[in-house]
Amino acid sequence: MWQHFYSPLIKINIYLCNNHENGNPQLKTLTTIFILLLGFFGSINIKAYTPARRSELSNLCVRAIGQDSYGYIWIATANGLCKSYGNEYDIFFGDKEDFQTVPSSSIIGLFTDSDGWMMVATNTGVCALEKGTKTFHRFNLEDGTRHDFVSYGFIEYADRLLCYGAGGLYELDKKSKRIDLRVRIEGESVKTAVKGPDNQLWISNETCMMGIDSTLKPTIKLEFDPNSHIRTLARTGTGLLLGTPNGVLRFNTTDHTTSPTSVGDDTEVNHILTLDDGMQLIATGNRGILVYDPTADSISHKYHNIDFNELQTNEITNVYYDRNKNIWVSTFDKGEVLMSDRPRIFNLNRQLIKSFRNEFVTRTIPDSNGNLWIGTRYNGIAFYDCKNGTRQYFNSQTSPALKSFSHDFVQEMTLDSDGHLWIGYNNSLIVCKPNISASGHIKLEMLKKFPFFVNVVSIAEDVAGQIWVGTDNSGLFIINSSVKFAYSIEYQ
Known part of the structure; x- marks a missing residue:
């Protein structure tokens, strides 16, 4: 494309240079044309591909999940690559003619x-x-022209970036954007690869395994029972685990023998993920996720604080462990599921995110019932019922207790041990008592207003029940448990 745009300009430029010394009378006219052409072509912008922005995944069949170097989660689906922003996604679809897009919308694997x-x-x-x-x-x-082959995943081995897929094992050159076949497996596809404890790269095309050395030369090829169909490989401290449609086999990389495990032939294994502590998460097509201890040869459905019985489907295609130790589950028909090891502090409530997506939130505090009081920059205070997913606003337009204020800016907020709200509201400090009716409706009762407080930036309660109020220009103020001003500590 660019050659067609610029070749006429190059010719004109050469002509101008060659005729400058000869004083050609057409020079002025050609110069004018040249400048106009530059302006025309300079105004053409090649726009980068713009992904679609959606609130849902592009497809509920998730094949893999990955995390980029900036921490964003990416989701490979059967129809589109999705970049997650918490409650919405950028969707990247393939366009065969646009080389700035993914080659296809059918995404199989991700790797950083x-x-x-x-x-x-x-x-x-x-x-x-x-x-x-x-x-x-x-x-x-x-x-240099073809790129249309089925690929299943990537692995770094012996200082090389490798890809495995239809036809064998490939090496990628990121500088030239070239991919070269290194180990040919005629008429077959490499579906999985792992570096073993023997420092060899082990690959499988489902019916056989092959050991590859650091020069990318095959050292051994092993045939297996065609009914085994090795779908995934994982490393343990002493060997490999082979995931099949009929359970998991243990493989000894020294004598090349296999033995059964407690993950028996009633388990359809799709993927095995090795965790930092040596435990294995097994994604199955019929039993959800199993937690396998290779040392004790035992299985369970729990890993630390995570109970995989809570999953709403048993058809799991993949599982991913992010840098914050959260576990992401890829499912065949339910999209992706985040399983956090720290559920008390990690927000899984996407409805909450959506409810306050366009709100300027300044403070968030939980009450004793697990609900949230949320301070905003422009709309006062919001109460969010986490059980019902409803919200109620309190500001100068909706609450009689706050009608005297001309603005609804919450700068600071806390709940004391008596359940009273202390709020830095505009340029005042106010104390309110939430009154909850039998129907669950809440009204705010104003208990006290301290109009002389300006720019409250911090509020805290000490063990004696006193409230400490910090301002940005007048120091600290202490209010006793009777909600009366006690004394101040001013800046020197």
Whole structure:
């Protein structure tokens, strides 16, 4: 495209240069045309691909989840690549003719390499999102033109970035955006790969396994029962685990023997994830997620504070462990599910996020019943009922207790041990008592107003029940348990 735009300009430029010394009478006219052409072509902008922004995933069949170098979660679906923002997503669809997009909308695997590049495997090739950029780069096969092959995933091994898929094992050159076949498996696809405790790379095409050394040369090929269908490989301290449609097998990388595990033939295994402590999370197609202890050869449904019995589906396609130790579950028909090991402090309530998406929130505090009092910049105070997902606002327009205020700016807020709200409201300090009716409706009762407080930036209660109020220009003020001013500590 760019060659067609710029080649006429290059010709004109050469002509002008060659005729400048000869005093050609057409020079002035050509110069004018040249300047006009520059202005025309300079005004053409090649727009970067703009993803669609949606509140839901593009498809509920999730195949993989990954995290980029900036911490964003990406979700590979059967129809679109989704970048998560908590309660909405950027959706990247494939366009065969637009090389700034993913090669296909059918996304199979995700991987962030040691340089921070996010690699994307699709059913028609691979691409990468370079760290710090916003457009995808496709990788071409050896002849420099083809990129349409099914890829399943990536792995870093022996200082190389490798991709596995249809035809074998490939090496990627990020500088030239080229992909070269290193280990050919004619007519077969490599579905999984892992570095073993013997420092070999082990790959499988489901019916056999192959050991690869650091020069990317095969060292051994092992045939298995065709009914086993090795779908996934995982590393343990002493060997490998082979995930099959009929349970998990233990593989000894020294003598190349297999043995059964407690994950028996009634379990359809899709993926095995090795955690930092050596435990294995097994994503199954019929039993949800199993937690496997390879040392004790035992299984359960719980990992620390996470109970995988809470999942709403048993059809799990993949599982991912992010840098904050949250577990993301890919499902066949329910989208992605976040399982946090710290549920008390991690917000899983997307309705809450959606409710205050466009609100300027300044403070959030929980009450004794687990509900939230939320201070805002422009709309006063909101009460959010976490059980029912409802909210109620209190400000100069909706609450008689606050009607005297001309603005509804909450700068600071806290609940004391008696359940009273202390609020830095505009340029005042107020104390309110929430009164809850039998129907659950709340009214605010004004207990006290301290109009001389200006710019309250911090409020706290001490063990004696006194309230300490910090301002940004007048020091500290202490109010006793009778809600009366006690004394102040002024700035010197």
